[in-house]
Amino acid sequence: RKEVEQDPGPFNVPEGATVAFNCTYSNSASQSFFWYRQDCRKEPKLLMSVYSSGNEDGRFTAQLNRASQYISLLIRDSKLSDSATYLCVVNPNTGNQFYFGTGTSLTVIP
Amino acid sequence: DAGVIQSPRHEVTEMGQEVTLRCKPISGHNSLFWYRQTMMRGLELLIYFNNNVPIDDSGMPEDRFSAKMPNASFSTLKIQPSEPRDSAVYFCASSSTWYSNQPQHFGDGTRLSIL
Numbered sequence: 001r002k003e004v005e006q007d008p009g010p011f012n013v014p015e016g017a018t019v020a021f022n023c024t025y026s027n028s029a030s031q032s033f034f035w036y037r038q039d040c041r042k043e044p045k046l047l048m049s050v051y052s053s054g055n056e057d058g059r060f061t062a063q064l065n066r067a068s069q070y071i072s073l074l075i076r077d078s079k080l081s082d083s084a085t086y087l088c089v090v091n092p093n094t095g096n097q098f099y100f101g102t103g104t105s106l107t108v109i110p
Numbered sequence: 111d112a113g114v115i116q117s118p119r120h121e122v123t124e125m126g127q128e129v130t131l132r133c134k135p136i137s138g139h140n141s142l143f144w145y146r147q148t149m150m151r152g153l154e155l156l157i158y159f160n161n162n163v164p165i166d167d168s169g170m171p172e173d174r175f176s177a178k179m180p181n182a183s184f185s186t187l188k189i190q191p192s193e194p195r196d197s198a199v200y201f202c203a204s205s206s207t208w209y210s211n212q213p214q215h216f217g218d219g220t221r222l223s224i225l
Binding site: 031032034041042043044045046049087089091093096097098100102103 | 141143152153155158160165166199201205207210211212213214215216217218219
C-alpha cells in the first residue's frame, strides 16, 4: 500500500467553481501534512500546511481527518491561475521522511 | 532570502558521460533531499540526508548514481556513466528538523537530457 494516495484527476472546472481534492495516508502516526502546488515545468511550491483544526488561506481551505486518515483541499471561486497540479505531502516525523502523493491535475476553464 | 540553489539549470550530454548536479540548501536547514521527476514515474525520492549523513538511499536507481554531502551547505548527485533513461528533472529540496511541522523547500531543478 502506498504511503499517500491521491486521485490524479484531471479535474476540469469553470471559473468561479468550487473544487475539492482528497488525499489518504497509510501511517496513522503521521504528524505533519502539507499541500504543494506544481506548475508545468516548475518545482513544487508549498501552498499551505494542514493543521489539526483545519486552516484557511484566502480561497483555500485545508482539513485533516485523523480518524479516516485523509486530508483535503478546498478551492473556492476558482481562478484561471489556479490551474496546476496539487500534491499532498505527509511527514510521519520519523527520520524526517516526506511522502508525496502523485498529484491531482486541475484545469480551470474560462 | 535565498532559497535552495541548484546548478546547472539545464544539462545536455551524451550517454556515457559523467554528470554532476549541485545543490546548496537553505541556510540553517539540516535535511536535504534529492528527487527525480518524469512524466511516467512522477516525483521519486532518490536519497536524503540529515545533518550531512545519508539516511535513506533506497531510491537510488543503481550503482551509477551516487550522492554526497560534504558539509551543511553543499551536496552533489553524480551519474556515471549516464544513460538516456536518466533524462529527467532532478530536484533538490531542504527542510529543518529543529522545529516540528517544517515543510520542504525545492530548488528550481536541473533539466537533464542524455542523448
